[in-house]
Amino acid sequence: MPAIGNISQKELVTVSFTLFAVIDILGSIPVLISLKDKMGGHIRSTQATMASGALMIIFLFVGQQLLNILGLDIQSFAVAGSIVIFIIGLEMVLGMEFFKPDNNPKSGSVVPIAFPLIAGSGTLTTIMSLKANYHDINIFIGILINCVVIFVVLKSLKWIEKALGPNGLIVVRKFFGVILLAIAVKIFSSNLAQFGK
Template sequence: MADLYTVVSSIILLFIVLDPVGVSPYVASIVARRPEGERERIVRTALASAGAILVAFTLIGVAVLDILGVSMDEFKVAAGLLLLIYATADLFEIKIGYSEPSGDEVAIFPLATPLLAGPGSIATVMYIMGSSGIAVALIAILVNLVLAYPILHASLKLVRLLGRHGSLLVAKFTAFLMVGFAVSIIFDGLRGIVPGVFS
């Protein structure tokens, strides 16, 4: 049975990597174009989906990646590329796909993954599971989802406060930041795949 220190330190570690405070501006920018009644549902769906992804990787993540022959660094590059495409399209208002994504779709991508349950969060829960056990990893996920909800919910109030034009300005700025974040994920993965080249 894990001691209290292990549980608390695991919760703090995942909170730092999950970074709901840092993600909240992205949430605000993404929900800004949505009807007010839909915004709350997007946040709840994003958190539930992120939780499901993290739990799934805690239980079977290592086995799935091994079966597919995919390393964590390769997973980072793939996630970073997807986020880069989304952020660039959002920045220049380029439509991807055949129709405007629904609230549930944006809640899952890019909010649930890779912004919340990204490569860093996934690697962290897999590390906690390997070092402290499945129970500690699951507790850390649950507590962090509870902590993240009021933080992300506050971003909805920010959208209402800024209004349409202010929210659009924030959306463009955070899309630009998201491009940089995506590039950092890609290079982090490349450093692991090709050591010394991207250091």
């Protein structure tokens, strides 16, 4: 268990901002809106937040052990997540449909929203990397802070969609679709190169 005495404001700020940048929930808004439409116009914000938060906390404490038990390495995990992200990016840019519409928001709120969009391979790998330099209690609190931000954004999607308008949404969706493709290619290529080593 993380020790309360190790709580550090400096570490907490650093960890929280690092996770916020990696999760990039604000940059994921166009993707989330696109997925929301496929899921009957509704995302289960609480379920998606709790699922992504649970994944991050599990990886904080037993990430490497869990992958070892499953016979997986972090590179395989990252490549699998990048493929899903790449497909979502293609949908956004080309207007094609790979993921079939799911009117049941229960399943979509976990995959692909909680994983790999929010608690993706990059986020989980970052959490494991942070353990080398920061105390677990500060990473744990940083995860909780980011979960609050995630929940607020997911709850505000309808308002954000209205503020952008149909045309603004199309432009932003295509722009972030290209960014998502680039991120997926970067994750895929950097981790694929590790397989031969």
